Amino acid sequence: MRLADARALCPEIAVRPSDPAGDLAFLESLAVWAQRWGPWSALDPPDGLVIDVTGAAHLFGGEEALLGDAARALARRGLAARLAIAPTAGAAWALAHHGPAQAILGPEDDAARCLGELPVAALRLDDDVLLLLRRLGLKRLGDLSGIERPALARRFRNRRSAAANPLIRLDQLLGVVPEPLLPVIEHHAPLAQRRLLEPIRHRELLDRVVADLAEDIARMLEGLAQGARRLELGLWKVDGEVVIRRLEMAAATRDPAHIVRLFAAKLDDIDAGFGVELVRLRAPWTQPLALSQRDFEAAAEDHGTSLAACIDRIAVRLGEAAVRCPVAHPSHIPERAQRWRAPLEPPPPSQGELAFHNRPLKLLDRAEPIAVLYATPDGLPRRFRWRGRVHEVARAEGPERIAPEWWRERSGVRLRDYYRIEDNEGRRYWIYRNGLAGDGRGGAPEWFLQGLCA
């Protein structure tokens, strides 16, 4: 039903935009909060939580009291919840979704008998499997145990995933096979902050505060044996506005002087307004970094900087995309045989290059059209004009024919015949003829100059 139809039926309907990512984030934070009732918890998207309360119920005065406590705590936060406790996650899910309110299944109860009256939807199955079971006339869990197990196993013999096979789900529910769950683990980003007694409006004071924060967070990261890859500097202004500056480093670091230096370039355009009253530095992304001898700025001055620091300094001024490293890419097309990626990453696996291919030292960003005098239809070039100058071709090698990649190009793309040439003054170029005369893919072939040879 569309929204307009729904509004026509019920004009006072309340509408909210759907936010699945926000819902998942909320569920994650709720899962962390729910660890007050048990040592670990797992997500059951889109709207469920599984909490392991094994051996923890007596802390709340028994299982009924635990459920009551959870129901009150959730209701106080405006959340409607259905709760159940059972020996397995599958049984607890079935009771919470289809059983009575706040049901408790003890370890000595007969699970197969107690849960026999629940519908088969309690098995967490896919919709098409539920439809199939309903067509087979199997409506309750008890109906499944009334059938010979080999008959059901034969029926679902090629369903490997648990959500498509009712027998696996039934075994999980009864605790016959294990069901591993992925626990949610809270992760604290290292954080340092300074509340300022007097709002600051000047750059020198802000630099002082940032230097103090960098010292703090470096000490914190050192304690964790971690280095920061990404840092966020938040400035809370008096008028309530928040300015965030982010920084990403090429390698994990916790050198305060380096952090201060990188942030200095990012703080130039900040308008302090009536003043900044709170400065906070967070490291949302950290990586393990072993302890090492401290690199003093004097040492960098005397013995030079490390490669990662050099790349960071260049990237902060010129932008992340300016510092790149070429890697080979599996393609025959010359401009596609090379890709650019960030430096300091491990090189991707690649095939060895063919040694008999002579490639130019430099490749133009776009091949430039040239006017060529050549022996038609496919002879060697004799003379060409490029950028207003006429070059007499003294020597040429070719053609090296490179066909278009038919599996990714459209059918009208023409093949290329590459020639390595040297003109009468010794300048060496790499040129190609785009297409053949009479190949049915356009008019007369055009020539392009693509590379400059050393």
Place this chain on the structure above:
Amino acid sequence: MNTDAISSHPLVSRGFAAGLGGGASQWRPGLGAAVRHSEIFSPADEASGAGAALALALDQADADHAERPWLWIQDKAARRLGGRPYRPGLPAALRHRLIHVAADKPEDALFALEEGLRCRDLAFVVGEIAGNPRALGLTASRRLSLAAEKHGTPLWLIRLDAARDLGSARMRWEVRSAPSPRPPWNAAAPGIPSWSAELFRAHTHQPGHWILRDDAPLAAESAAPPHPGDLVRAAGDRSLALNRTSA
């Protein structure tokens, strides 16, 4: 102040001190890393400057710098005129270690060059700047020379389509493409890269003119006639009092 006192000074390179002593020798390939800052002037519509810079850098490279990365910094005009480095065409010893920096303005390129020279993990730095930008004056050139000599990182600065302005480079070359030797298996094909290289200003060596061939290792043959007869060559940077029997 004698030669020993000068050569013990940390900012003066070994070859420079040797040149002061009066024994200004001819340059030849394989002399080793005596010079940290070289400029190569070359036309923008050929890759001779970059090719010669890489060949000279490989020729000078120490064995203990063998597996270090190197920087290639280009400004926007240089990228537009001459294109970007192409990995399959680079020398096999260098292609997997390249870090390319695409600067927009010459000022940014100079900043990146200086940061690269200060880095202790780089084998060498290649810069490519087109024309004669205002930012690349004598002061900027001097900064680069000092940084290169302080940290010992060689710098090869390629000047595309540039006039020979003031600069403090220790060696200044003018490089153009030269006809290559004919390959033995296909005489009609272009051969190994060859350049006509003129060393027109050097602190440590006499000026000269060579045909360089990237024959792995670099080979050089003198292009100028060994005895210019009764014609006097331009003085250049040489001392006129020098006894030039070795030339």
